[in-house]
Amino acid sequence: MNAADGPIIALLLRSRPQTLTIVRGMLSGLAELLEMDPELLDDLKTSVSEACNNVVLHAYDDAPGPMEVRVYADRDALRVTGLASGGETAHGIGVSVIEALTREARFAPREGGGTEVTMVFDIEREGVPLLTMPEPAEAEQPLTLLPDGEIELSLSPVSLLSAVLGRLARTLAAGAHFSLDRFSDVYLVTDTLSAHAARAAATNRVLARISAAERRLEIELGPFRRGAGAALTSSEGDRMRSPLALLADEIEVRETAAGELVDVLVVDHRQ
């Protein structure tokens, strides 16, 4: 493994019961894209669920607290780390489940409290690869701590976005009580955003922030090359209005130092 390689996926979220659904959805999306062996996916989901459960149940005494999950594609392994910044997390039956399902599991206290769990998974069985490894990830940029109710995603290479963003957004939309009509529109929104990222991302790492409230879903995504957002909003240019313009309640393109950010709001207006 190249030490400079960042995680292919870094997810920062507040631990809460829904966390498990979000993280498992992310893993399923990734598995689908990488054509992962179903048993490996089961092991991944079970181990990561146990690690998350420990955080949700123990680390914060049932109050939501920040939590980070990172997935690294090493040369010969898939490595997942889970980090909670409070409490004691390395105990309980979850630990033995994790140890049983991983090649290697480490539980290390973290400076300033909390525990980091590292889980290493084999990527081949009897010489047969269990997944298609993605191209190397770019170095990670720091994630910021989020206000309540949001998740932040950092992902590289950008080609992984389609599977992961969709799953995350739909999990939040489900929790925000979208009817299946509007929930289904979220597919089109994330498909379009992912296609946009594939051709206009400023680097091979993208950041997304997804927030949900009752019947509202907001996705911020970037950085994109300057000027690229016009294709989405059709404020000028010569293309058809993008499906995004037809589906979203609001689209905003913002300039930042790193490039453009696209901010999309989807509301379920049903009566």
Add this chain to the structure above:
Amino acid sequence: MTPSTLTSTLQRAAGADAPVRTSNEELFVRWQQHGEHAARDELVRRFVPLARKLARRYNGAREPFDDLLQVACLGLVKAVDRYDLERGTAFSSFAVPTILGELKRYFRDLGWAVHVPRGAQELAVKVEEAQQRLATRTGRAPTVPELAQYLEIDVADVLDALETARAHHASSLDAPHDDGEGEGGSVVDSFGSEDPELLLADERVTVDEAARQLTDREREVLRLRFVDDLTQTQIAERVGVSQMQISRILRRAVARLGELTES
């Protein structure tokens, strides 16, 4: 079945000789229609490796492996008793979810958070049926938590089932559209509307080849959704297919339009 009967069944099964290889089908007939316990024992014996394989996936947890294996075997015996030959599905595809269900229930009773995957396809069908039933009852598309509550399963399982359902390619409902006039359609034409909202007035994007690849059905669905602003459930009623099908059609059509306008 009580644990002691299970144990004796397993013991008999383990010790049983199998002089002639009888087909599984015949054994099922003998057990289910004629109540031959020996046939049931033989079936269990044949499929114990399957139960062991499934139990092993959860080995290493607090409980000894033997207990897990016993739970898995209990699931196997249930599967043998409930399997319906007439349905034409292979016994193993029927048995796996039953055994996993038994293991899952066992973990749940212990308060463990072990997640056993369900028969994804089977669940996808159930979710789709539930969706239609709820929509008929309430007159609107249900939410994911409503589906979960109705089916008495986790929200996560509903989400997985929805993903599974959508991953299927929509069956080809229509032949690719080609009006034979050799004239390139614009995106607006493909939507069947002259609504100026849909494009920037002067510079129509011609999407000749690709627009022709949209089927009549796709065109109609796009129009109903984006021009008439109907919900997917309303479109489903009008077109006579499920909302899930409409969702697939839209996703495919939008992806195709995206490819067109990109190049």
